[in-house]
Amino acid sequence: MIKQTQSLYEARAAIIKALAHPTRLFIVEMLQKRDYNVGELVEMIGADFSTVSKHLTTLKNSGLVSDERKGTTIYYHLKTPCILNFIGCVEEVLQINADEKLNVLSYCRK
Amino acid sequence: MIKQTQSLYEARAAIIKALAHPTRLFIVEMLQKRDYNVGELVEMIGADFSTVSKHLTTLKNSGLVSDERKGTTIYYHLKTPCILNFIGCVEEVLQINADEKLNVLSYCRK
DNA sequence: CGTATATTTTGCTATATTACCAAATAAGAA
């Protein structure tokens, strides 16, 4: 592959990679509703502070999320809501996968 | 997080993870145009046959791609073109990231 | 300043991913 093309795909993959974790997907969906701070997310997720903080840093570095300090707490904000359309497509894939499994099963029963 | 919710996000993340690699993104975009076999993709990508084949298996296992044998060769097919809308959004994120870097630079120059 | 609160960073270990090579398999042709 041409070097330039390679770089483009690497840049894209880096962003997608930032989304490719259950906790980070959850965070992104939460941030769709409103901004949250680490503590609130920790409570919802049930992981360590440091773990959630790291996930937020990953999302921030990818450019999907921004942060803003308000007094003592830092609020995280979803910069690119178009990401959520994508999750609709992912859901579609899951649905198709599930349907296909059902088909295989019904075929076995015949 | 509730166990059920956890499972849902894991399932979604698994699909996104399948996309989160430059070579696999490239393959998905190529398959948007038409079906390809491993050999053709190897030529475009410039990696080992086994490497590309493994990437195709990853895409197939996630349900994004299907395969069909025609004579001696196996052709790969993009099952869910909605994925491509998502890449548009990723591109948007890249654009914003680039713009922000430019802003920071111009700010430094003042 | 010193203390409390909120969050991030670091150090560590365990696990996962990827690439390449070589060997194995699958399907069709001779």
Next chain:
DNA sequence: TTCTTATTTGGTAATATAGCAAAATATACG
């Protein structure tokens, strides 16, 4: 069946990632 082409699988080394706990940082306030 044996050859040939197309593709996958297994093994391995290098690299990346996740998660927890402890230490460090940053801001607010008395």
